[in-house]
Amino acid sequence: TDPALIRNFCIIAHIDHGKSTLADRMLQLTGVVEDRQMRAQYLDRMDIERERGITIKSQAVRLPFTALDDETYVLNLIDTPGHVDFSYEVSRSLAACEGAILLVDAAQGIEAQTLANLYLALENDLAIIPVLNKIDLPAAQPEKYAAELANIIGCEPDEVLKVSAKTGVGVEELLNEIVGKVPPPVGEADAPARAMIFDSVYDTYRGVVTYVRVVDGRLGTRERIAMMSTGATHEMLEVGVISPEPTKVEGLGVGEVGYLITGVKDVRQSRVGDTVTSATKGASEMLAGYRDPKPMVFSGLYPIEGTDYPVLRDALEKLQLNDAALVFEPETSAALGFGFRCGFLGLLHLEITRARLEREFNLDLISTAPNVVYQVIMEDGTEHTVTNPSEFPEGKIDTVHEPMVKGTLLAPSDFVGPIMELCQGRRGVLQGMDYLSEDRVEMRYTLPLAEIVFDFFDQLKSRTKGYASLDYEPSGDQAADLVKVDILLQGEAVDAFSAIVHRDKAYSYGVEMTKKLRELIPRQHYEVPIQAAIGSRVIARENIRAIRKDVLSKCYGGDISRKRKLLEKQKEGKKRMKMVGRVEVPQEAFITALSTE
Numbered sequence: 261t262d263p264a265l266i267r268n269f270c271i272i273a274h275i276d277h278g279k280s281t282l283a284d285r286m287l288q289l290t291g292v293v294e295d296r297q298m299r300a301q302y303l304d305r306m307d308i309e310r311e312r313g314i315t316i317k318s319q320a321v322r323l324p325f326t327a328l329d330d331e332t333y334v335l336n337l338i339d340t341p342g343h344v345d346f347s348y349e350v351s352r353s354l355a356a357c358e359g360a361i362l363l364v365d366a367a368q369g370i371e372a373q374t375l376a377n378l379y380l381a382l383e384n385d386l387a388i389i390p391v392l393n394k395i396d397l398p399a400a401q402p403e404k405y406a407a408e409l410a411n412i413i414g415c416e417p418d419e420v421l422k423v424s425a426k427t428g429v430g431v432e433e434l435l436n437e438i439v440g441k442v443p444p445p446v447g448e449a450d451a452p453a454r455a456m457i458f459d460s461v462y463d464t465y466r467g468v469v470t471y472v473r474v475v476d477g478r479l480g481t482r483e484r485i486a487m488m489s490t491g492a493t494h495e496m497l498e499v500g501v502i503s504p505e506p507t508k509v510e511g512l513g514v515g516e517v518g519y520l521i522t523g524v525k526d527v528r529q530s531r532v533g534d535t536v537t538s539a540t541k542g543a544s545e546m547l548a549g550y551r552d553p554k555p556m557v558f559s560g561l562y563p564i565e566g567t568d569y570p571v572l573r574d575a576l577e578k579l580q581l582n583d584a585a586l587v588f589e590p591e592t593s594a595a596l597g598f599g600f601r602c603g604f605l606g607l608l609h610l611e612i613t614r615a616r617l618e619r620e621f622n623l624d625l626i627s628t629a630p631n632v633v634y635q636v637i638m639e640d641g642t643e644h645t646v647t648n649p650s651e652f653p654e655g656k657i658d659t660v661h662e663p664m665v666k667g668t669l670l671a672p673s674d675f676v677g678p679i680m681e682l683c684q685g686r687r688g689v690l691q692g693m694d695y696l697s698e699d700r701v702e703m704r705y706t707l708p709l710a711e712i713v714f715d716f717f718d719q720l721k722s723r724t725k726g727y728a729s730l731d732y733e734p735s736g737d738q739a740a741d742l743v744k745v746d747i748l749l750q751g752e753a754v755d756a757f758s759a760i761v762h763r764d765k766a767y768s769y770g771v772e773m774t775k776k777l778r779e780l781i782p783r784q785h786y787e788v789p790i791q792a793a794i795g796s797r798v799i800a801r802e803n804i805r806a807i808r809k810d811v812l813s814k815c816y817g818g819d820i821s822r823k824r825k826l827l828e829k830q831k832e833g834k835k836r837m838k839m840v841g842r843v844e845v846p847q848e849a850f851i852t853a854l855s856t857e
């Protein structure tokens with residue numbers, strides 16, 4: 261296709277503001293999907309996506325569209341993942357486009373995530389088309405929110421398009437606006453091929469399907485390609501476009517968007533952000549912006565049934581085929597047995613992975629409290645990277661560095677007080693505050709990531725009646741006064757409960773955990789002290805008093821069969837007990853103590 265007739269765009273929207281529904285209307289309007297084949301949210305393929313209404317993996321679809329000038333254009337809609345955990349993937353999808361539709365619910369207004377992604381789009385010099393959706397809703401306030409959007413992006417309120425993705429009103433105008441406002445791609449047709457990978461998906465039948473946007477030159481079938489970050493070369497088996505099903509083509513030229521199949525079986529060999537070139541006469545310079553995926557949050561995952569350990573390992577290996585950001589290594593815990601320490605991009609990534617393990621592989625899992633990655637510098641100058649609190653080094657520590665984030669919070673102005681209180685309690689530092697309109701503010705904070713992974717979203721929602729939204733991006737490391745708190749049963753540390761916390765919060769963590777465990781662990785034949793300690797200094801203590809445990813005392817008289825049943829039951833129960841030193845702890849106690857509620 262002539263690049264002058266190509267428009268590459270994405271839709272930036274908050275969850276539920278109607279991105280999938282709008283994509284559906286575009287598929288229908290351009291005739292790519294016939295009306296009778298239409299089902300809601302056509303492009304959302306993964307079950308969990310549908311259920312949670314979020315887009316995890318982006319897709320790209322090619323829409324032929326005859327505009328008002330009677331020319332037929334190729335519109336490539338590149339779907340961006342909508343969640344903070346995937347901000348790097350979002351940035352790569354944006355880099356594949358020249359324009360973005362800023363889609364905002366006309367009854368809700370813009371949200372923090374959308375605003376953060378809008379800033380990303382502006383940094384990438386994309387043309388922005390502001391659109392209010394759901395104007396069919398009685399609660400819609402298109403005038404109010406048009407003014408707000410105009411204020412944010414610096415346009416006139418009447419330049420904000422008003423559509424209903426549900427009824428289709430305004431969608432054709434929107435497509436014409438894309439043709440008119442989004443610049444066509446520019447690139448050098450005769451240069452060596454360079455294409456950017458913006459997504460990479462594992463398919464059981466076809467291996468890895470790599471989505472690319474060609475910047476320069478041309479990628480054809482029957483040539484060997486090279487991944488520029490590693491130099492690895494692969495045979496090209498198929499090149500195609502999605503419209504809306506995969507369709508083979510002879511090649512992809514400047515500005516075109518499509519997929520490649522090379523026979524690799526693992527998305528880590530085909531990474532988002534990498535540059536694809538030809539193996540012979542390849543380009544010498546990569547496209548800018550490549551970054552290795554970097555796990556930010558770690559958690560131990562353990563099967564509740566010890567015998568499921570090999571199943572869990574297989575399952576993690578399978579998920580990794582489709583998830584270059586997932587890392588794991590075997591780990592043993594005195595309390596939880598054999599499991600894996602897993603690294604994730606963020607909390608949602610953790611949750612999704614866990615849900616998929618449980619659902620697709622039928623596993624029951626316990627996960628330890630999520631923690632971030634710490635850099636510990638000792639007085640003798642040695643450095644440790646700590647991804648597991650129980651591995652926090654002993655000895656003379658000089659400084660501990662923790663990852664920080666830049667957070668953007670958006671809320672009705674009534675909630676400024678509660679938000680400040682929450683962020684200050686989480687060691688946040690206010691960087692700035694702006695009114696988006698009379699009654700909505702944007703607040704910018706730097707915060708330790710560790711303070712966000714622990715129940716921040718829930719707190720934010722409950723303190724603002726659900727009206728506030730948060731987005732964040734990594735912003736380097738910072739030294740802080742952090743200590744490891746151990747929880748000990750009869751003097752033995754329970755590894756799964758060790759935590760790295762700020763010194764000011766060590767005491768409350770200790771008190772809370774020891775209290776919880778006192779309630780959860782049944783009385784034993786001897787007294788069991790539960791302690792919280794920093795190094796050898798005890799900061800909190802509870803006691804479980806001794807009992808003579810005799811289940812048979814419940815049976816009056818001599819009902820032998822009843823007695824036998826009880827003894828068997830007790831044996832059965834023992835299997836579910838974990839020994840910590842001499843102390844028997846029911847597995848349930850660990851599960852309950854580790855859940856955040």
Ligand code: GDP
Nearest residue numbers: 275276277278279280281313393394424425426
């Ligand atoms: P996404 O999360 O941004 O992909 O949003 P969806 O497309 O899944 O839409 C979220 C919800 O809003 C769904 O229940 C849609 O049916 C509904 N919705 C989307 N667009 C419109 C619209 O224009 N009008 C109305 N009334 N509802 C809409």
Ligand code: MG
Nearest residue numbers: 280313314315
């Ligand atoms: Mg969606």
